[in-house]
Amino acid sequence: MEPIHCAITGSLGNVGYYAAFLVASGAVFGEKQKIILHLLEVPELKNSLSGLEMELMDCAYPTLQDVKTGCDPVELFRDIDCAFLIGAKPRGPGMERKDLLVSNGAIFKEQGRALDVSAKKSVRVLVVGNPCNTNCLIALHNAKTISPSQFFALTYLDEMRSRAYLAKQTKNFVENVSSVTIWGNHSSTLVADPSETLIAGKNATALCNKEMILKEFQTHVRQRGAEIIKIRGKSSAASAAIAASYAMKHIMSEEKSKMSLSVYAKGNQYGIDPDLVFSFPCTVGGGSWTIEPSEKPSEELWKEVLISEKELLAEREMIKHLL
Numbered sequence: 001m002e003p004i005h006c007a008i009t010g011s012l013g014n015v016g017y018y019a020a021f022l023v024a025s026g027a028v029f030g031e032k033q034k035i036i037l038h039l040l041e042v043p044e045l046k047n048s049l050s051g052l053e054m055e056l057m058d059c060a061y062p063t064l065q066d067v068k069t070g071c072d073p074v075e076l077f078r079d080i081d082c083a084f085l086i087g088a089k090p091r092g093p094g095m096e097r098k099d100l101l102v103s104n105g106a107i108f109k110e111q112g113r114a115l116d117v118s119a120k121k122s123v124r125v126l127v128v129g130n131p132c133n134t135n136c137l138i139a140l141h142n143a144k145t146i147s148p149s150q151f152f153a154l155t156y157l158d159e160m161r162s163r164a165y166l167a168k169q170t171k172n173f174v175e176n177v178s179s180v181t182i183w184g185n186h187s188s189t190l191v192a193d194p195s196e197t198l199i200a201g202k203n204a205t206a207l208c209n210k211e212m213i214l215k216e217f218q219t220h221v222r223q224r225g226a227e228i229i230k231i232r233g234k235s236s237a238a239s240a241a242i243a244a245s246y247a248m249k250h251i252m253s254e255e256k257s258k259m260s261l262s263v264y265a266k267g268n269q270y271g272i273d274p275d276l277v278f279s280f281p282c283t284v285g286g287g288s289w290t291i292e293p294s295e296k297p298s299e300e301l302w303k304e305v306l307i308s309e310k311e312l313l314a315e316r317e318m319i320k321h322l323l
């Protein structure tokens with residue numbers, strides 16, 4: 001079996017650092033698959049990257065074949081099979097994720113171009129750095145010779161938060177809560193939709209009152225990231241890395257599974273603008289995805305989905321010079 005070359009950008013940041021160990025340990029691609037990590041950081045952190053490389057080696061993971069480090073994405077992305085684009089300025093207290101667009105957008109233009117030049121044409125790319133949907137749009141537009149269907153942005157963290165919340169509210173174990181659809185943007189306009197969710201075999205909408213689903217539940221999922229920043233003083237780290245690793249694991253697994261994933265909306269059946277990276281209910285597996293065709297939520301929630309679309313259109317307008 002050939003080794004998988006996997007790039008992680010921002011590998012000394014809180015999320016990237018944790019993700020590096022998850023990938024190296026076999027948590028993403030399985031315990032039989034050898035991994036060669038390609039770790040990218042900004043030039044100011046070049047020396048510290050060697051420290052991360054030393055720690056990874058010291059874990060003696062049977063899955064970790066080699067570690068490459070560097071600061072130039074064109075060099076680091078050479079022949080990679082997959083990438084976690086995590087490196088970006090994180091938001092601070094009181095900020096919305098879109099406030100980062102101006103500072104982070106340029107990073108994703110450069111990395112999209114570097115992927116285009118250096119990565120395998122079959123590369124799969126998961127964007128985690130915020131605002132992840134629009135950063136993903138920038139990256140895929142700049143990687144002209146790679147299919148946009150190979151780029152994704154992370155909304156699985158919102159789905160995990162939704163399942164954990166519903167489990168707690170209904171006093172069930174989280175493993176008894178099936179997938180929850182996240183629609184739209186990974187932002188405070190996202191829509192968490194439990195219309196198809198089963199909790200211990202019963203429909204979530206029958207177990208939870210409508211008012212809770214429309215209000216407390218939405219607020220909880222939409223504001224969870226901000227709440228963590230307020231309380232921890234820093235944005236979520238391990239939970240974001242775990243969500244990213246699960247998402248990549250599900251996408252690359254041979255088995256099909258259902259999850260919320262932000263994908264290029266071209267050809268979607270829901271009438272969402274095609275030139276956006278938008279979260280839909282997807283069936284993923286074997287490196288690809290399809291949008292579930294029949295899951296439109298209640299009219300009340302759908303109105304909110306369109307508000308999230310509007311926000312993404314406004315974000316696209318702000319960065320149109322980068323596309």
Ligand code: LMR
Pocket residue numbers: 090091097130157224225226228235236240
């Ligand atoms: C999260 O949802 O926790 C991350 O996207 C970080 C943030 O800015 O909230």
